Amino acid sequence: MDKSEFHFHTAGEEWLAAYSAGVLSEAKSLLLECQIALQPHLAAQLAQIDCIGGEFLESAKGEPLSADFSARLSDAIARAENNAHSAGVGEADAARGAEGWAPKPLTAFLTRSEISLKWKKSGPGVSRALLSEVNGERLYLLKSRPGMVMPVHSHKGQEWTLVLQGGYHVGQSAYARGDLHCEDESCKHQPVIDDDGEECISLVADEGRLVFSDPVLRLIQPFLGI
Incomplete structure (x- = not known):
């Protein structure tokens, strides 16, 4: 982009x-x-x-x-x-x-916090490193490969995403390093990672699990950890 x-x-x-x-x-x-x-x-x-x-x-x-x-x-x-x-x-x-x-x-x-990053797969092209979970709010790092098209989803509660490397876009809105993207349960969206050769790394705070539109993803969601 x-x-x-x-x-x-x-x-x-x-x-x-x-x-x-x-x-x-x-x-x-x-x-x-x-x-x-x-x-x-x-x-x-x-x-x-x-x-x-x-x-x-x-x-x-x-x-x-x-x-x-x-x-x-x-x-x-x-x-x-x-x-x-x-x-x-x-x-x-x-x-x-x-x-x-x-x-x-x-x-x-x-x-x-004496945390050493441990990346775990959360689906094809996506890895996650959990940093903390307090009172139902999770803090984690999310890493996605270039060109990745994320599934359509909404949220349970608020999700704040700060881009640390690379970027992505949602519709006409584009997010680069230093941008903060805030969503909640009222919005359904589909982030698309920039296809510029650089992994997108974001710091995320969310108050609940993702809500996928795809019923198959809803079935396997417990295994994805998201």
Whole structure:
């Protein structure tokens, strides 16, 4: 596909505001952090949202701090420092596992979680590496061969897909490295991987299994792991 047809895609301001407020899931927060690393101009938009949130906090009525607030704050700072140190020490190992296409927040997550990527087949031309599964939300990497036509499907709940390498298109919408594609149960679609010789690798957070239109795929879905 002609790269001139690509347009930047990201989550809406409501999701950036949810991230700023700290109410997004860990998986979706990681996707946004990775996109900000790939599309730095998003940081300015997030900073504006942070400022607005700060103004609301300043105008809000204060509440007395809990007795153990200082201790909990010290523990949180210590954990953050330990995580930062671990990420710095193990970053090279995690980067080798991700082969250079992973943005720094993903590399840090792999290091912090002590995850070594294990790719498993999820059908012809498609592999998946599960990273986490918390409260029904899965976080995984998806790798597809060039020119692959994915099955028509919808979703149970939301699915967020961040492109890390290569690209694909759905109808007239094209997605390249750094683009975030959000779908839910209301949409049926069929991604087609770009046939440019490069595998498409995406970071995906979904809240439920795919819903295939093909009855045969529905029968074998438990064996595909998707």
